[in-house]
Amino acid sequence: MYAVSVVGSDSTALVERLVGRLAVEGRVATVSNLSAPPEPGFEAGVGFRGEGAAVTYGLGDGWTALGHDRSLREVLDDCAPEYDYLLADGFEGTRLPTIVAGEAPTASDTDGALTAVDADDADLDALVGTIEATEPHETLESLVAAAKASPDAERSGAIATFTGRVRAKDAADDARTELLEFEMYEGVAEERMAAISRELKEREGVFEVRMHHRSGVIPDGEDIVFVVVLAGHRGEAFRTVSDGIDRLKAEVPIFKKEVTTDEEFWVHDRS
Numbered sequence: 001m002y003a004v005s006v007v008g009s010d011s012t013a014l015v016e017r018l019v020g021r022l023a024v025e026g027r028v029a030t031v032s033n034l035s036a037p038p039e040p041g042f043e044a045g046v047g048f049r050g051e052g053a054a055v056t057y058g059l060g061d062g063w064t065a066l067g068h069d070r071s072l073r074e075v076l077d078d079c080a081p082e083y084d085y086l087l088a089d090g091f092e093g094t095r096l097p098t099i100v101a102g103e104a105p106t107a108s109d110t111d112g113a114l115t116a117v118d119a120d121d122a123d124l125d126a127l128v129g130t131i132e133a134t135e136p137h138e139t140l141e142s143l144v145a146a147a148k149a150s151p152d153a154e155r156s157g158a159i160a161t162f163t164g165r166v167r168a169k170d171a172a173d174d175a176r177t178e179l180l181e182f183e184m185y186e187g188v189a190e191e192r193m194a195a196i197s198r199e200l201k202e203r204e205g206v207f208e209v210r211m212h213h214r215s216g217v218i219p220d221g222e223d224i225v226f227v228v229v230l231a232g233h234r235g236e237a238f239r240t241v242s243d244g245i246d247r248l249k250a251e252v253p254i255f256k257k258e259v260t261t262d263e264e265f266w267v268h269d270r271s
Contacts, residue, residue: 006098007099010120029053033090095217098113102119139223144159150208152230162226178220207232227245
């Protein structure tokens, strides 16, 4: 699922235009930042921000469409298995790729934005291309859902998965790891993971292989990498998941910086 944040004085106007264009490409979810409870008659899931959205949510103080104390990240994770696009309207300071519509709320939003546009005159086709050039928001559940959509799913009796996450400590007396930062050669890492997936899928009894590695800053406790295998039997599934993560770590050019409470360093410099 491609997910972007739209901020600025005209964010809602752009979201309302962009939703209809994205709906031509796939299923769209929107999430709006609500500073107050919704108006009477608002129904969660029905056209709140742009005709064409398959589902809409609002998050705000004291009220949310998904229950109290839900975070934007939790909504993203919930939507990832089912939707192709998500537009987050009016959320500042997220780690999502950001589009600025109108006057930016802060200078930092403009500096780090994918693009800044006029809501009424924005080229929607160009914006779709910009959105689809970003790293998709994947979860284990979204990759499993994609694997289950395989035309060979009826022949499968097993799904095996691997999830790698940021470990805070290797031993009790270690300095705590606060975050990892991953950098990839643009396009190269994705192509290599796709090639590995294709090669593993050629094995007898293996019907689908999905893998995803996040980039950027990932705090301790969060997930980093997923491998999902759909296979006829558990033996093929387990072996392929194990080989998949081993090959990803060995063959995909991804550089890791570790930040602990004591220091920070690029891991390859200490290899």
